[in-house]
Amino acid sequence: MERTYHRPQSLEWALEEMANPGAVLLAGGTDLLVQWRELTEAEKPQRIVDLSGLDELRQIREEDGEVVIGSMVTHRMLAQSAVIRSVSPPLAEAAFSVGSPQIRNRGTVGGSLANASPAADLAPVLVALGARVCLESRNTRRELPVSAFLQGMNKTALESAEIIRSVKFSAPAPGLQGTFQKVGRRNAVAIARLNGVCLVRRDATGRLDEVTLVIGSATPTPLDMSQEARELLAQGPEPEALRELALRTVRRVEEIAGVRASARWKFPAVENLVLKLFRVSDEGGSEHE
Numbered sequence: 001m002e003r004t005y006h007r008p009q010s011l012e013w014a015l016e017e018m019a020n021p022g023a024v025l026l027a028g029g030t031d032l033l034v035q036w037r038e039l040t041e042a043e044k045p046q047r048i049v050d051l052s053g054l055d056e057l058r059q060i061r062e063e064d065g066e067v068v069i070g071s072m073v074t075h076r077m078l079a080q081s082a083v084i085r086s087v088s089p090p091l092a093e094a095a096f097s098v099g100s101p102q103i104r105n106r107g108t109v110g111g112s113l114a115n116a117s118p119a120a121d122l123a124p125v126l127v128a129l130g131a132r133v134c135l136e137s138r139n140t141r142r143e144l145p146v147s148a149f150l151q152g153m154n155k156t157a158l159e160s161a162e163i164i165r166s167v168k169f170s171a172p173a174p175g176l177q178g179t180f181q182k183v184g185r186r187n188a189v190a191i192a193r194l195n196g197v198c199l200v201r202r203d204a205t206g207r208l209d210e211v212t213l214v215i216g217s218a219t220p221t222p223l224d225m226s227q228e229a230r231e232l233l234a235q236g237p238e239p240e241a242l243r244e245l246a247l248r249t250v251r252r253v254e255e256i257a258g259v260r261a262s263a264r265w266k267f268p269a270v271e272n273l274v275l276k277l278f279r280v281s282d283e284g285g286s287e288h289e
C-alpha cells in the first residue's frame, strides 16, 4: 500500500485526516523519527498527518484563571514563556532541562505526553500542577487529568482518531514556590534517570499549608507522593519527617517498579532527591533570571 503524507492547515482538517484508519500524527518528530528506524516496512504507518501547519496549537495563553498550552508548543517556547516562568517556574525548568537546543526547538508538549516515556521531564510537573489533557476527535471532545492520561510505559488513554489539542491547569495562587530537579548520566543531552518536582506554600504564621511532591523516571508513570508528604509534614518539615518521607518514597518505588540492578544507586538517589527537592522549594525555589 502507498504511504501518504498530509499537512493540514486547520485543526478540523487534521481531525478529518485522523478519522482514517492507520493515520499517525507527526509533531516535532524527535521521538517518532527515532522509532521509525526500528520499524519494519510493514509496521511503518501508512498515513502521516503532520501538525506543523497548525499555528493555532502553538500558543500559550491565560484564560479564565487557567493556563492553556497548545500541544504544538515546543520545549523551547515553554522554557522561554513569560507566562510559564511567572505562574510555574518548575515547568519552565523542566522544559529547559530537555535534551539539547535542537531537541527543545522541535520537541513538543503534545509529543512528549503522547509518547509517555517514564523519563519524560514535563510529566511530573504537569501531574504536580493538576494539569488536564484536552483531547479531540472529529466527533468527540474530552479532558483527562494528566495522571489518568498516562497509563504506563509508552501507554496512554489516547484513542486512535484523537489529537491532543492542549494541556491546561489552574494558575497556582500566589506564594507557591518550588523546584524541578533532574538526575542524569551527564549534564547535557541527558535523559532523566530520575527527576521530580516539589511545590510548597507557607501561611502567614509560617506553617506549611500546601505540599506537592511528584517523582518521575523511577516508575512507569509519575509517582505522586503529595498525600504522604502532607500527612508527614503537617507538623512541620522536621528532619525526621523528611527522612521518613524519603524512605516511604523509596518503598513505593520498590513496590511499583520492583528491585532491579539499578536499585543500588537508585534508592539512595530517590532519597537524596526528595530531601533536595524539599530543601530548595522551602528556601524559595530555584533561581530564575
Ligand SMILES: Cc1cc2nc3c(=O)[nH]c(=O)nc-3n(C[C@H](O)[C@H](O)[C@H](O)COP(=O)(O)OP(=O)(O)OC[C@H]3O[C@@H](n4cnc5c(N)ncnc54)[C@H](O)[C@@H]3O)c2cc1C
Binding pocket: 024, 025, 026, 027, 028, 029, 030, 031, 032, 033, 034, 051, 071, 072, 097, 098, 099, 100, 103, 106, 107, 108, 109, 110, 111, 112, 113, 114, 115, 119, 120, 121, 122, 158, 162, 163, 164, 165, 189, 190, 191, 192
Ligand atoms: C536525543 C534526544 C534527547 C531527548 N531528551 C529528552 C529529555 O531530556 N527529556 C524529555 O522529556 N524528552 C527527551 N526526548 C524525547 C522527546 O524530545 C520528547 O518526548 C518530545 O517532546 C516529543 O515531541 P515531538 O513533537 O518530537 O513528538 P513526535 O516525535 O512528533 O511524536 C511522538 C509521538 O506523539 C504522537 N503525537 C505527537 N503530537 C501529538 C498530538 N498533538 N496529539 C496526539 N499524539 C501526538 C505522535 O504520533 C508520536 O506517537 C529526547 C529525544 C531525543 C531524540
